[in-house]
Amino acid sequence: MYYILFYKTVDNYIERRAPFREEHLNLAQKAHQNGTLVLGGALADPADGAMLVFKGDSPKVAEDFAANDPYVKNGLILEWHVRPWTVVIGNE
Numbered sequence: 001m002y003y004i005l006f007y008k009t010v011d012n013y014i015e016r017r018a019p020f021r022e023e024h025l026n027l028a029q030k031a032h033q034n035g036t037l038v039l040g041g042a043l044a045d046p047a048d049g050a051m052l053v054f055k056g057d058s059p060k061v062a063e064d065f066a067a068n069d070p071y072v073k074n075g076l077i078l079e080w081h082v083r084p085w086t087v088v089i090g091n092e
Helices: 018-033 060-068
Strands: 002-009 037-042 049-055 077-085
Touching: 002 037, 002 060, 018 037, 018 060, 049 060, 060 077
Parallel strands: none
Antiparallel strands: 002 049, 002 077, 037 049
């Protein structure tokens, strides 16, 4: 099953993320390497959110990522939530 983690970011998120970006990307890279994070990235025009797609047995994979994400821990994410995603085309 796939799960999408939605982030709503603070104003000036792009500028404010710099001190935490390396740690955030390392966390994301680990999740990608272990197969739980399929893809992810920031939304653009405007840069007011992000989406990360996880694959797992429960939404816990995405929830655990958010709980450990330095962007969340340091107040760059105003709110986040996880939704199950039923993939019809492109599901391997």
